[in-house]
Amino acid sequence: MGDTRLIHGRYRLLELIGRGGMGEVWRAHDESLGRRVAVKCLKPLGMQREETRSGVLRERFRREARVAAALQHRGVTVIHDFGEEDGVLYLVMELLEGRNLSQLLEGNKHHPLPVPEVLDIAEQVAAALAYCHEQGIVHRDLKPANIMRLADGTVKICDFGIARLGHDIGFTARLTGTGIAMGTPHYMSPEQIGGGPVDHRSDLYSLGCVLYEIATGAPPFDLDDAWAVLVGHRDTPPRPPGSHRPDLPEFLDRVVLDLLAKTPEERPADARDLARRLAAGHPAGHRPEPVLHTAAGQPVPRAPRLPSWTRGMTTGHKAAAASTSTLKATPPDPSAGLTGAWTTSEVRRDRPPAPERPTPPPELLGALTGRHNAGLGLARLGRWEDAGEVHRGVAAEREHLLGPDHPDTLASRFEIGFTLSRTGRAADALREFGRVADGRERTMGADHPETLAARQETAYVLGQLGRHFEAHQVYSAVLAARARTMGADHPDTLRCRHNLAFNLGRLGRLEDSYRMAHEVAEARARVLGPDHPDTLVTRYEVAYALGQLGNWTEALRTYREVAAARTRALGADHPDTLAARYEVGISLGRLGRSTEALELYRSLVDDRTRVHGPNHPETLRARHGLGVNLGRLGRWEEALAEARDVCAIRERVLGHDHPDTLVSRREVAVGLGWLGRWADALTVYRQVAEARERVLGADHPDALASRGDEAQCLEQLGRGREAVEIYRRVAALRRRA
Missing domain, CATH: 3.30.200.20 (Phosphorylase Kinase; domain 1)
Structure with missing residues (x-):
């Protein structure tokens, strides 16, 4: 060519x-x-x-x-x-004009770079990694040769995503005779070396290797033999970089060692966390400036340093009457992105201007950012109540300092809504998301992605509340806006269409739900790839819709394909993989293939127990499926024993009236009935009906179904008159409902 x-x-x-x-x-x-x-x-x-x-x-x-x-x-x-x-x-x-970090080190005769330059490079790379990781992209081959420093001091990561392309196309990651992936050994994470799952924390390890080298002049395991380098990464603690260089700040020494932790869990949570630590490691306004170089390596004079939040901004037209004497130098902002003052793309002329607020101290904004991210971390751990408390505190302080419609205040409010929706307080979450959506529309515009994100969450919460028609209207409006502003194949547009398809199923429009889910699955496969988690989530929804339509053969095939793809993409023990296998078992049972379903559930119970423990709700759900299929095979003594055991554990772990506990208790009654023990079965059926009425209400479909079970049991006992009375009461409640 x-x-x-x-x-x-x-x-x-x-x-x-x-x-x-x-x-x-x-x-x-x-x-x-x-x-x-x-x-x-x-x-x-x-x-x-x-x-x-x-x-x-x-x-x-x-x-x-x-x-x-x-x-x-x-x-x-x-x-x-x-x-x-x-x-x-x-x-x-x-086309970049500058030198990569390898060339900078060579030009410096492999002496370490000045500390200010190391810090500046670290901060810029951390910011770029944070952005890309938030888009779901991992570099996989971060090294000095892939990081370019331009003449104006800008640092750019090269080949982001291209390393993954190389891996997919097959001309990188050669394998040694022992099966070790040979990328760039001096910068590979232990999980890459071991062939394990790789996520954004692998890039953080590689960045740690890069920072170690530019701070000391040599990578952490500077050995000639590639295998020895790999073993060093996997098994040997690195020497602290400060032991090579006494003038290295203690906080930077600590940061690099944390990045080089052997397990991903011990490293910083993400690149945003790393950027905050780097920013917090030096006093604001007292940091020496890094030395810049031309493409030929000559030092160049540097303009006064701007605040960190101006990075990425373009300069507009200068006002004709502006006086440079009125401009004052602004110290670096350790909050890394929070400005205190902010503007929108549109000035609302129908409203009086908001009163001027004094700019809060950067240290205070930085502390609020740290607390906000701590709340996000608690949410990732499933500690929704604790996360909500943190976000409520941060939101109150941000509102006081920045105003109720400041983007950061609304970001905290958004997270409050999210925690409320995840703790069963859907009505409160709906009010919070509505408040955020209105505030974002006022300040950002109706079609801004952040406004649409809040609107979409209101639709989700409406669905939680059973208000599916209203949810449908909101989803439809958001989808139209997303398609208009982002395009039909944008991931956010497809996510909204996925939610709309799900909601159509809840409205009983099963054919429409299936058709839309199928279209979204095809679009996601085209845009994101057939094995992308989002694609597989939608294909899972396609399988569910097929089952609801009674097409269990196609549902089984689709669930199996999803389970196989998730095994490849996420691993055999990932919760999403195990969930797909559970649905395979459901489909087999629906098709009358209970022997196969029984074997699948036995295997799934073993895997769930190993991964989550014997008392985990998903382990118990798999055991419940096992018991149901024992009954379908006529093995009622075993089925009854399994149902009783699962019911006892669920009652202890989840509570006496939890829906899963009541499902197991009903299965106990079913087993008793099939064994001819109708009097005992009647007692249990009544317990389930009373609990459902107490928790759900007398006219709830599940409560009515339980009363129907009670009536059938009475018929088996020859107590037809009592059964008729229950049937009449159920019919009246159904009419009223």
Whole structure:
């Protein structure tokens, strides 16, 4: 392709500027837009591969390139275009003028970089990683050669997402004879070396290796033998970087060692947390400035440092009457993104301007940011009540300092609504989300993504409250706005369509629910990939709709495909994988294949017990399915024993009147009835009916079904007159309901 000098009739190759394991990089000219670009030509797929396999990989390349091209952050190299020419895949990127960190170290004769420069690089890379990780993208091959420092001091991560492309296409991550993935050994995380699951914390480990090297002049395990390097990462604690360099600040020494923790759980929670720690490690306004270099390595003078929250902003037109003498230097803001003062894209002329508020101290805003993120961490651990308390406190202080409609105040309010919806307080959550949505609409506009996110949560909570028609109206309005402003295939648009499909099922519109879920699943497979978790969630919903429509054969096939894909993408023990296997068992039972279902549930009980413990609700749900299928096979003594055991554990763990406990208690009654012990069965059926009436109300469908069970049991005992009275009462309640 290089011989033609012109790619796609548009990109003219001018000069080879790099060659590596993934291909060649050329300086090029975009003849359509008249700009300089870099073109990376990736290695061919290889003629020995089957044509169908190559087609799959090409499609994966296009999908991953689209995802990488969607990244828009000052710290990430921009991808302009991608395609294929003469069998060679190529990417068109912004052309960067500067030097990567490897070149900086070489130019410095492998002496460590100045501490201010190390800190500045660390902060900028952490910000870029935080943004990309929040988009769900992991770099997988972070190293000094992939981090560029430009002449103006900007730091950019190169090849974000391209390392994953290389892995998918098959020309990176070569395997040694022992099966160890050979990427770049000096910067690989222990989980990469062991072939385990890799998430954003693997990038944090690699960043720790990079910071260690630029701070000390050598990587943490500076050995010639690749295997020894890998063993070092896996088994050997690194020497503190401060032992190589006494002038290294103690807090930076601690941060790097935390990044190099052997297990992901011991590292910082995420890159945002890392950025906060770096910002908090030096006194505001007293940090020395890093030295900048030209592309040739010469130091350049630096303009006064702007606050950290201005990073990524573009400068607008200067006001004609502005006086530079009125501008004052602003110290760096350790809150890393909270400004105190803020503007919107539109001024509401029908409302008087809000009173001016004094800018809060950056240290106070930073502390509130830390508390906000602590609340998010509690929520990730499932501690919803504790998270709600934290967010309520932060929201009150932010409202006092910043105002009720400040984006940060509304962000805290949003999280309050989220915790309320997850703790069964749907009505309170609805009020909170409505308040957030109204505030965001006033300050950001009706179609702003944050406004639409709050509206979408109101629809979700309306569904929790059983107000499915109102939820349908809100989902439909949000979907129209998302499609108009973001496009039909944007992940947020597809998420809204997924929720709308789910809600259609709750409205009884099963055919519409199935049709929309099927369309969303196909779109997500096209945009995100067939094995992406979001795609599989929607395919799971497709299977559920098929079951509701009575098409259990197709439901079984779809659930099995989802379970297999989740095993590949998430692992065999992931809760979502195990949930799909449970639904496979349900489908087998519905098809009368109880022997197969029984074997599946035995295996699932073992796996749930190993992963979650014997008393976990999901373990008990699997045991319940096992007992049901024992009954379907006529093994009623075993079924009754299983139901009694599960019921006793659920009562102890979940409570006497918990819905799952009552389901198990009813299964006990079913077993007693099949064994001819109708008097005992009647006692249990009545207990279930009374509990459901007490908890749900006498006219709830589950309570009415339990009274129907009681009446059938009375008929078996020859007490027909009592049974008729119950049937009449149930019929009257149904009519009233």
